[in-house]
Amino acid sequence: xxxxxxxxxxxxxxxxxxxxxxxxxxxxxxxxxxxxxxxxxxxxxxxxxxxxxxxxxxxxxxxxxxxxxxxxxxxxxxxxxxxxxxxxxxxxxxxxxxxxxxxxxxxxxxxxxxxxxxxxxxxxxxxxxxxxxxxxxxxxxxxxxxxxxxxxxxxxxxxxxxxxxxxxxxxxxxxxxxxxxxxxxxxxxxxxxxxxxxxxxxxxxxxxxxxxxxxxxxxxxxxxxxxxxxxxxxxxxxxxxxxxxxxxxxxxxxxxxxxxxxxxxxxxxxxxxxxxxxxxxxxxxxxxxxxxxxxxxxxxxxxxxxxxxxxxxxxxxxxx
Amino acid sequence: xxxxxxxxxxxxxxxxxxxxxxxxxxxxxxxxxxxxxxxxxxxxxxxxxxxxxxxxxxxxxxxxxxxxxxxxxxxxxxxxxxxxxxxxxxxxxxxxxxxxxxxxxxxxxxxxxxxxxxxxxxxxxxxxxxxxxxxxxxxxxxxxxxxxxxxxxxxxxxxxxxxxxxxxxxxxxxxxxxxxxxxxxxxxxxxxxxxxxxxxxxxxxxxxxxxxxxxxxxxxxxxxxxxxxxxxxxxxxxxxxxxxxxxxxxxxxxxxxxxxxxxxxxxxxxxxxxxxxxxxxxxxxxxxxxxxxxxxxxxxxxxxxxxxxxxxxxxxxxxxxxxxxxxxxxxxxxxxxxxxxxxxxxxxxxxxxxxxxxxxxxxxxxxxxxxxxxxxxxxxxxxxxxxxxxxxxxxxxxxxxxxxxxxxxxxxxxxxxxxxxxxxxxxxxxxxxxxxxxxxxxxxxxxxxxxxxxxxxxxxxxxxxxxxxxxxxxxxxxxxxxxxxxxxxxxxxxxxxxxxxxxxxxxxxxxxxxxxxxxxxxxxxxxxxxxxxxxxxxxxxxxxxxxxxxxxxxxxxxxxxxxxxxxxxx
Numbered sequence: 001x002x003x004x005x006x007x008x009x010x011x012x013x014x015x016x017x018x019x020x021x022x023x024x025x026x027x028x029x030x031x032x033x034x035x036x037x038x039x040x041x042x043x044x045x046x047x048x049x050x051x052x053x054x055x056x057x058x059x060x061x062x063x064x065x066x067x068x069x070x071x072x073x074x075x076x077x078x079x080x081x082x083x084x085x086x087x088x089x090x091x092x093x094x095x096x097x098x099x100x101x102x103x104x105x106x107x108x109x110x111x112x113x114x115x116x117x118x119x120x121x122x123x124x125x126x127x128x129x130x131x132x133x134x135x136x137x138x139x140x141x142x143x144x145x146x147x148x149x150x151x152x153x154x155x156x157x158x159x160x161x162x163x164x165x166x167x168x169x170x171x172x173x174x175x176x177x178x179x180x181x182x183x184x185x186x187x188x189x190x191x192x193x194x195x196x197x198x199x200x201x202x203x204x205x206x207x208x209x210x211x212x213x214x215x216x217x218x219x220x221x222x223x224x225x226x227x228x229x230x231x232x233x234x235x236x237x238x239x240x241x242x243x244x245x246x247x248x249x250x251x252x253x254x255x256x257x258x259x260x261x262x263x264x265x266x267x268x269x270x271x272x273x274x275x276x277x278x279x280x281x282x283x284x285x286x287x288x289x290x291x292x293x294x295x296x297x298x299x300x301x302x303x304x305x306x307x308x309x310x311x312x313x314x315x316x317x318x319x320x
Numbered sequence: 321x322x323x324x325x326x327x328x329x330x331x332x333x334x335x336x337x338x339x340x341x342x343x344x345x346x347x348x349x350x351x352x353x354x355x356x357x358x359x360x361x362x363x364x365x366x367x368x369x370x371x372x373x374x375x376x377x378x379x380x381x382x383x384x385x386x387x388x389x390x391x392x393x394x395x396x397x398x399x400x401x402x403x404x405x406x407x408x409x410x411x412x413x414x415x416x417x418x419x420x421x422x423x424x425x426x427x428x429x430x431x432x433x434x435x436x437x438x439x440x441x442x443x444x445x446x447x448x449x450x451x452x453x454x455x456x457x458x459x460x461x462x463x464x465x466x467x468x469x470x471x472x473x474x475x476x477x478x479x480x481x482x483x484x485x486x487x488x489x490x491x492x493x494x495x496x497x498x499x500x501x502x503x504x505x506x507x508x509x510x511x512x513x514x515x516x517x518x519x520x521x522x523x524x525x526x527x528x529x530x531x532x533x534x535x536x537x538x539x540x541x542x543x544x545x546x547x548x549x550x551x552x553x554x555x556x557x558x559x560x561x562x563x564x565x566x567x568x569x570x571x572x573x574x575x576x577x578x579x580x581x582x583x584x585x586x587x588x589x590x591x592x593x594x595x596x597x598x599x600x601x602x603x604x605x606x607x608x609x610x611x612x613x614x615x616x617x618x619x620x621x622x623x624x625x626x627x628x629x630x631x632x633x634x635x636x637x638x639x640x641x642x643x644x645x646x647x648x649x650x651x652x653x654x655x656x657x658x659x660x661x662x663x664x665x666x667x668x669x670x671x672x673x674x675x676x677x678x679x680x681x682x683x684x685x686x687x688x689x690x691x692x693x694x695x696x697x698x699x700x701x702x703x704x705x706x707x708x709x710x711x712x713x714x715x716x717x718x719x720x721x722x723x724x725x726x727x728x729x730x731x732x733x734x735x736x737x738x739x740x741x742x743x744x745x746x747x748x749x750x751x752x753x754x755x756x757x758x759x760x761x762x763x764x765x766x767x768x769x770x771x772x773x774x775x776x777x778x779x780x781x782x783x784x785x786x787x788x789x790x791x792x793x794x795x796x797x798x799x800x801x802x803x804x805x806x807x808x809x810x811x812x813x814x815x816x817x818x819x820x821x822x823x824x825x826x827x828x829x830x831x832x833x834x835x836x837x838x839x840x841x842x843x844x845x846x847x848x849x850x851x852x853x854x855x856x857x858x859x860x861x862x863x864x865x866x867x868x869x870x871x872x873x874x875x876x877x878x879x880x881x882x883x884x885x886x887x888x889x890x
Contacts (some may be wrong), residue, residue, distance in 0.1 A: 028742075029741075030741035031745060034745040035741075036750060036758070037375055038453075039453055040454065041448070042456075042466065043457070043468065044451050044452065044455060044715070046449035047449055051451060096367060097367060097373060097521070097540060098370065107543075107544070171581070175585070177582070178575075178578040180568075180584060265575065268570055268575045268579065270541060270542065275543070280493055282741065311476025
């Protein structure tokens, strides 16, 4: 019941997000067709604006965008204007004039999804063991080394890590390609570059979670039974200690899956991350709103998944 | 919790997940496809590939491979040579052009290309519903402007008509010496009527797309690549040099250089794709080529606002700029200081000398205007746009100008940076005092620069309206004698850059492209930076890349090591 309610609640939430995004774009100064070269004639500009319905009042544009607009035909009867968000149509891009927003998402999203998923795997696969190790060896030199590494990778941004990876693995040793998106080999460096920061974050969060859990009563009880420290952490503390990681992993995955402007431009990858930034610079309203909605949807779904995972991991958590 | 007992179940699940991920991995990665004969890094993602609506050079470079006009650009000189038209006659008064089409013209999908297709394409560009920003280039055609702004509704009134299947007659308003160049510009390219009428905005997605040019569109994946394949039905297919060409929309200069250095790209032909930090090193290499380019970086004054309504103030500002310092200190890509607007090297024109660097005279003029030593000079703002990529040229130029005006004239200018879309809107509405500007010539003629400062041109944007200037431009364009025209244009430009300047030219752009001349033939430096795709091909076998190299194999990439990148590691 709880999850059904959550899903139903997501619909008005998405509508509010779309409205806010739409209004913000309209409030930005400048127009999508302002450019260095003047329009050939006022008539040309009028036609261009009319083709994208920019000549209509804002509320009408929004209803049209949603697909909730009825217009009077020349014969006087009302008819529904086709297309619109509710029919799964995100509209036409004002910048890439031969493409719809659906085209752009359909072409870029699978790439960003794969890149994000591998980066997620990388962050988890490296972050969890480091987190566990530093927690198990807390206060010892292994902890200091591990913690130094995790803080280091958290502090170095992707636009520094990625060129360093390229310099080493692609240019110097020629083990991996410098960019593009063709074979599985092409996925490795960008995923590592994208996931590196999260390795540190996951490790830190997992370490803290484990240390917290290690102090709880049931762990003390288990310790009293005479369990070894490793077995203690592995069997008992992990289920509780991983909860903060799970909470963090939802939004993190949404971030990773929607692509990264930095990584995609450095490696020349055809994902949607580049459009997240460029669409705003181009004042490409349909693309901005479409991508904002996509991100919001991912975030909602993944947060839901996080809550669901909680019920599996922690028997104390129940949703009514 | 008994871990060992649950282990087999856990591992079988993990294996399943692993296989699933593997499948996703393979399906999302690209299918193997033949390697292109030529890979070109082209700058940004094309906004459109519709010849009528495009404005950017990156779009144009692809489109001139797909479609063709009555004339086309010569790969060496970028002047107009016969394209779909085999020859033409020009009437003695210079106002009527009769084009004779080749009789063997065929669409890539079959079916003849006729004079009607030419007329359709031109009318489509001029049709206000197409909303072509370049349509003003066809205003030289009789009733072109009236049809484009809706005053004339009947397309048959426009001065372009098919006399028969293979003859197109064009009637101009007045003799236009560069008209054949316009016939080689994308807005006049011949496009497939049936596909456009059937599919509307999405006609470019039709497969196969009927094209009139040397290449067919295999696919166009946004932000990924445009792949072209030789059109064997093109009239001059025998001379098309490469079979498959990939054009990659690379936005980041570092990525471009990396791809080039590892042999994944053969040609990089956008000056934006040279990392600015490495310009000094790279420009010394034999595979980096700079050339003079038909573009000028300049600043606009808003002459309707105080204190820049005073010509003495504008001149003082112009004379206080040390342009040689700008190109030496900031741009560093082989740009040349500009004292006039029209770049040197434009056909049939000798630009006059404009205002140079003369701080003494500058201070004197400012004093005459009532601001000795900058005293009492009102608040003035310099407007510029945020960079699209990582290169901060505009900002650096702004800071340098601010410093020069402060040091030489004693005036303090404020700098204001706004996002590009906002910037263009503000500039066109005149919401600025001084604004950074640039212009790239559309065709090789002085008019593409000088024409925009006539009183009613939408690109004027300075509020500068001088009937005497308008008259000179009109007279020049009606003049058929090349020398006379040169003289008249000189008079006009003298007004613009010396006597009563609404602008200050700062420097002429230089183009940069990089490719190994031992391995690539068919690219020639020319002032328009036009390099028709059909002329370009790979020759011989070099150390980098090579057809034998497979992209998917790491082994072969490792064997094609090039010693040159070592210069970059430092």
